[in-house]
Amino acid sequence: MxxxxxxxxxxxxxxxxxxxxxxxxxxxxxxxxxxxxxxxxxxxxxxxxxxxxxxxxxxxxxxxxxxxxxxxxxxxxxxxxxxxxxxxxxxxxxxHDLGVDPGLQKDGVEKHLQELLAEHPGTLQEGLTLVRREFPTAIGPVDLMCRDITGISVAVEIKRRGEIDGVEQLTRYLELLNRDPLLTGKGRVRGIFAAQEIKPQARVLAEDRGIACAVVDYDALRGLDNAEDRLF
Amino acid sequence: MxxxxxxxxxxxxxxxxxxxxxxxxxxxxxxxxxxxxxxxxxxxxxxxxxxxxxxxxxxxxxxxxxxxxxxxxxxxxxxxxxxxxxxxxxxxxxxHDLGVDPGLQKDGVEKHLQELLAEHPGTLQEGLTLVRREFPTAIGPVDLMCRDITGISVAVEIKRRGEIDGVEQLTRYLELLNRDPLLTGKGRVRGIFAAQEIKPQARVLAEDRGIACAVVDYDALRGLDNAEDRLF
DNA sequence: TTTTGCATCTCGCCC
DNA sequence: GGGCGAGGTGCAAAA
CATH class of the missing domain: 2.70.180.20 (Protein Yojf; Chain: A;)
Structure with missing residues (x-):
């Protein structure tokens, strides 16, 4: 260099x-x-x-x-x-001769948030249970596919910051999912938009489309996880 | 420093x-x-x-x-x-004492493309005329608002690279614009998605929504502009 | 290999 | 100051 x-x-x-x-x-x-x-x-x-x-x-x-x-x-x-x-x-x-850099080790991005929410879907909504992560559809995977207490399917889209394009994405998924009779048996698939922070415009658009918003507390989730680790 | x-x-x-x-x-x-x-x-x-x-x-x-x-x-x-x-x-x-930097002078980005298309709307579609650039709506400005030969309003969204979110953006605009009786007098507002390159997925989505796609040749447009300059 | 989507994005514009 | 869109985006994982 x-x-x-x-x-x-x-x-x-x-x-x-x-x-x-x-x-x-x-x-x-x-x-x-x-x-x-x-x-x-x-x-x-x-x-x-x-x-x-x-x-x-x-x-x-x-x-x-x-x-x-x-x-x-x-x-x-x-x-x-x-x-x-x-x-x-x-x-x-x-x-200067710097040599090859061993590279950066990261932790704590969206994938980790998805893992934590997959472990604790109930924090998004009372009684919610996980069906599977990265649920595949023709236009891409849904972050979390869940089921609520009444058996209705719930698609969860997770972002670090919830903005308008995330709501668009979830809307496209819901449109597609609601054509699948296997998923709509107990009623239309619902959507939850989960993020550490949700921008006002995104919230308005989501609510306008009947999508629920969930603000996620990353530290609290990590706390839950550590608490469980200590039990086992 | x-x-x-x-x-x-x-x-x-x-x-x-x-x-x-x-x-x-x-x-x-x-x-x-x-x-x-x-x-x-x-x-x-x-x-x-x-x-x-x-x-x-x-x-x-x-x-x-x-x-x-x-x-x-x-x-x-x-x-x-x-x-x-x-x-x-x-x-x-x-x-080292570097002092204050005089800063970067840029030229040739999307704004320039928008200026060129505003000058030559006919290259997008035969007979198209400009109503105004940056046409304001409640959810943001439409890049170009035009009128076609039959008097129907045409909203143009310009991107350097045409991707799916650009189609979503134009769709939101059209949804809103079509609620305005002043614009829909001669028929529903149409959309044109203009870009130097349009990704296949974006093209499919646009056509599915009745939005026309226009691939723009930046160099040719610049040529047109220069040719006119020489006339005056 | 190309495509897709996130980012400690950064940056600039406009409200 | 906040929101939003663009970027010579960079970057990495997935297809």
Whole structure:
């Protein structure tokens, strides 16, 4: 990895064109050829960049300044994306051998929430029992298929943040599920939209379509789980 | 901006928990307190990070190693996100004054496509004329509201890539627009789904709902525009 | 391999 | 400040 601080000007041409006027920035050249251009603010997104696979060519302009030309591997029949970095003044330049990174270990995303709710469907609605997780349909799997105390089927869609498109998704599932006589024997399939946070518009749309909303407390669910673990 | 290369171990606790085992990485501390942890590969996304606003506190562990604790500004009533970086060996450490960045100038995204189609609605369908761009409705603006040769209103949704959620969006608009007697005078409002590329599933859904699909040639439209410029 | 859907998404616009 | 849509989205699991 090469780390450079330089006064530079950057031009990108590809799916869009973008231009960065001359200013001091941090330039990172990774081992795979990818390049990042960072300023001293903003979030993790660089001002400009080139994703791998790509190649960097170091050249010199007519007036003797260094210019890097980063070229992406061209897609079939298209002009490849290019990033031109014109360097006016080099303030720092160092290279480092980082080796291969062992990678990130994550925990606590939607899958985990689904596991916890599959273990404790009763927290969504009194008496609800699990039929199966990832219940397959022609347009994709329903997160949880359950049955309520009266035997009616209940489809549960789980999101971390409940927004309007999640309600649309559940609506499509319900439309399809309600054509299946095996599921509608005891009455029309109901829907529950479960999320750690449900946006107002999503709630309105869900209620308008007769879909129940359930706000899920992740920490409390994890607590339930740990409590049971201690019993066995 | 401080640039550090170090053998380090990183732990994040917040919306999820994540752990990075001890390895050599690039650490960037920006002027606003934000921190990025990069490996020598992947794209522009860091392995781990903390977004501003946040603060960094440099401390020492019992065994004498340096540890940075990055704490995000806490959301109301929630435990704040934290990032702990334990440094085993410092391989590089330098600070640089970058100043304020003048920022990125962009050109050529969806807005431009919308402008071009607003100029040339006839390329979507013979005889189509523009009523207005960003036609307001209660659930958001319709990209283009047009009228066809028979006087029927036509709502156009424009996407760079046409996927299923775009069809859903247009469907919601049409549902609403068709309740307005001012628009339905000459017949039900029709929909056109316009994109540079339309995914098969989106096409099927659109046709199932009586929505026409239009694949847009961005370069050809730009050509039309330039040709007209030359006439005046 | 391509497609699909989530993300500690980020970012910008408009209310 | 919150909501919503777009992104040169990135990313990984599934098909």
């Amino acid at each position: 090469r780390v450079v601080v330089a006064r530079c000007q950057v031009d990108y041409a590809g799916r869009l064109t973008a231009h960065l006027p001359m200013a001091t920035r941090l330039l990172i050249l990774k081992a795979d050829g990818s390049v990042l251009v960072h300023s001293d603010g903003g979030s993790y997104k660089p001002l400009n960049w080139m994703s791998p696979p790509c190649t960097v060519r170091e050249g010199t302009t007519e007036d003797g300044r260094v210019e890097w030309t980063v070229t992406a591997k061209a897609a079939k029949g298209a002009t490849p994306d290019t990033l031109r970095i014109l360097i006016d003044e080099l303030l720092h330049d160092s290279s | 401080r640039v550090v290369v170090a053998r380090c171990q990183v732990d994040y606790a917040g919306r999820l928990t994540a752990h990075l085992p001890m390895a050599t990485r690039l650490l960037i501390l920006k002027a606003d307190g934000s921190v990025l942890v990069h490996s020598d590969g992947g794209s522009y996304k860091p392995l781990n990070w903390m977004s501003p606003p946040c603060t960094v506190r440099e401390g020492t562990t019992e065994d004498g190693r340096v540890e940075w604790t990055v704490t995000a500004k806490a959301a109301k009533g929630a435990t704040p996100d934290t990032l702990r970086i334990l440094i085993d060996e410092l391989l590089h450490d330098s600070s």
